[in-house]
Amino acid sequence: MEQNFEALRKEFPVLQRKTYLNSGSYCALANEVRAAFEAYMEDRLLVGANWDVWVTKNESVRKLTATLLNASPDEIAVTASVSAGLNALASALNFTGARNKVVVSDFEFPTNAQIWHAQEPRGARVVHVPRAADGYIPAEMFEKAIDEQTQLVAITHVCFRNGAKLDIPGIVRLARAKGAKVLLDCYQSVGSLDIDVKALDVDFAAGGMLKYLLGTAGIGFLYVRDAFVKSLVPTNSGWFAQENIAAMDITANRPSPTARRFEAGTPAVVNSYAGEAGLKLLLEVGTPAIEKRVYSLTRRCMQRLEEIGWPSITPVQDERRGATVAVPSRDSAQLCAELMKRDIVTSYRDDNARASFHFYNNEDDVEAFIAAMTQLRGKLAP
Ligand SMILES: Cc1ncc(COP(=O)(O)O)c(C=O)c1O
Numbered sequence: 001m002e003q004n005f006e007a008l009r010k011e012f013p014v015l016q017r018k019t020y021l022n023s024g025s026y027c028a029l030a031n032e033v034r035a036a037f038e039a040y041m042e043d044r045l046l047v048g049a050n051w052d053v054w055v056t057k058n059e060s061v062r063k064l065t066a067t068l069l070n071a072s073p074d075e076i077a078v079t080a081s082v083s084a085g086l087n088a089l090a091s092a093l094n095f096t097g098a099r100n101k102v103v104v105s106d107f108e109f110p111t112n113a114q115i116w117h118a119q120e121p122r123g124a125r126v127v128h129v130p131r132a133a134d135g136y137i138p139a140e141m142f143e144k145a146i147d148e149q150t151q152l153v154a155i156t157h158v159c160f161r162n163g164a165k166l167d168i169p170g171i172v173r174l175a176r177a178k179g180a181k182v183l184l185d186c187y188q189s190v191g192s193l194d195i196d197v198k199a200l201d202v203d204f205a206a207g208g209m210l211k212y213l214l215g216t217a218g219i220g221f222l223y224v225r226d227a228f229v230k231s232l233v234p235t236n237s238g239w240f241a242q243e244n245i246a247a248m249d250i251t252a253n254r255p256s257p258t259a260r261r262f263e264a265g266t267p268a269v270v271n272s273y274a275g276e277a278g279l280k281l282l283l284e285v286g287t288p289a290i291e292k293r294v295y296s297l298t299r300r301c302m303q304r305l306e307e308i309g310w311p312s313i314t315p316v317q318d319e320r321r322g323a324t325v326a327v328p329s330r331d332s333a334q335l336c337a338e339l340m341k342r343d344i345v346t347s348y349r350d351d352n353a354r355a356s357f358h359f360y361n362n363e364d365d366v367e368a369f370i371a372a373m374t375q376l377r378g379k380l381a382p
Contacts, residue, residue: 003289005359011281012360019344019368024160024188024324024356026210026217027278033214036277040270057272061209064279065221068213068287069205070196075229077222077262078272082187085206085222086115086154088262089183091236095123099151103180105129105137107159107166112185112206116154125149135162136315139170146171150180157195158188158322161349163298163314163356165189165322172201181228187211187220192294192323192358194287197223204228209271212290212323212358214278219271224259238264290359294323297357297366301325304370310381313352326352327373328382335380342372351382 009015012028020028043050058078066073079085100123102116116126127145131137146153153175158165168184175182183204186195190205191212197205205223209215224232233255239245240263243254255261282290295318302325305312312325329335332348339346339353346353346369355369 003285003293003359005293005362008285009360009362014345015360017343019365021355021357021361021365021369022345022347023192023212023358024354025347027212027214027358028360030214030278030281032281033216033274033277036273037216037270040273054267054269054272057269057276058267061219061221061272061275061279064276064283065223067283068190068195068279069223070198071223072226074258075223075226077224077259078267079206079220079222079263080218080268081220082109082185082206082208083111083115084264085220085262086112086183086185088234088236088241088264089204089206089222089224089232090115090119092232092234092262093119093151095119095125095151099149099180101125101127101147101150101152103127103129103142103145103150103153103155105142105155105166106131107137107156107161107164108154109156109160109185109187112154112156112183116152135313136164136320137166139167139174142171142174146174146178146180148178150175150178152181152183154183155185156188157184157186157190157193158324160188160324162326162352163312163322163324163354165193165315165320167319168200168202176201188324189322191282191287192290192356194291197225209275209278212282213275214282215275216271216278218268219275222259222262224262229259229261230257232261234262236264237261240265240267285359293359294357295321297361297363298323298325300363301355301357301366301369304366305373308370308374308377310373310377323358324354324356326354328352329380330382331380335376338376338380339369339372342368344369344372 181203184202187207190207203225208220
């Protein structure tokens with residue numbers, strides 16, 4: 001079914017006031033997600049203790065996330081953040097044997113490097129794969145780093161700094177050839193690209209609901225491939241990670257037989273109301289249609305930037321790009337501030353302003369951005 005994207009824009013009030021190009025930091029808030037927050041408040045004010053509903057909300061987030069990723073609900077832990085999921089996973093890995101190496105790339109979000117470095121006292125060796133001369137990291141660059149001592153290749157899908165997308169199938173092939181597992185940090189792609197963890201053949205995937213999943217901060221997920229759920233026992237645990245949450249047994253740790261064993265304590269209840277609403281809306285629109293639209297908008301944005309003589313540093317090829325277009329500036333903070341004065345919401349990392357696109361953006365947003373960039377070029381282009 002063809003989506004009516006223009007009609008969907010009306011569901012995001014901020015779009016009536018701003019050119020919103022900031023979904024890679026956090027999404028525009030949909031009316032339905034706001035209503036979910038309000039439903040939580042109603043429950044708290046008028047029902048008081050609503051434990052049964054709370055539990056169903058968290059389970060609903062688990063199921064919707066599984067649908068989104070083409071996983072089974074038993075392979076999904078609902079976490080408080082990507083960092084919480086990665087810490088639980090790291091705690092279940094053993095780095096004392098010969099396979100003690102963790103391979104990360106230069107494109108990682110800090111948390112997906114820091115957490116692996118934090119395992120060094122436990123025996124982990126962290127190896128970084130650098131960029132090639134053109135700034136990209138092709139799969140071949142991983143060839144030297146991934147070997148028989150590699151336990152885990154922990155890589156981002158799309159780089160938060162420059163919008164570059166790694167060649168996940170190519171890197172997974174290299175990891176498989178050496179018997180290493182693969183963790184995909186898909187926070188910068190999930191919801192904007194169509195992701196199938198089975199087709200990608202990754203072992204773990206982590207993301208959160210704040211960005212393209214239309215939800216909020218404080219809730220995320222960790223996918224753990226079925227084959228590893230039972231063999232990995234996190235030492236980072238808690239009562240919500242137990243087989244029977246209601247058992248209240250203080251004599252032993254009895255982890256859930258599902259990926260819930262990677263959870264910890266009381267879920268962020270209000271966040272699961274918002275997370276559920278965001279995921280439902282996203283799945284109604286459908287990630288294949290979203291991906292197509294995002295590529296068409298980023299392609300157009302990059303072409304227009306070329307035309308005005310201020311090219312982006314994001315790779316041009318679709319297979320090397322996600323939803324973010326990064327534009328270098330001699331002062332990226334000032335560039336974002338100037339854009340904000342013109343009601344254009346972007347963000348910046350390093351020397352680049354980042355314009356990130358979702359299905360609720362349109363060609364007029366691209367043109368508004370380009371018009372502002374044309375005005376600012378003399379002062380702020382590199
Ligand atoms: C790619 C990526 N990974 C991880 C994170 C951090 O996630 P969390 O704060 O949920 O731990 C971010 C946040 O921006 C991100 O972009």
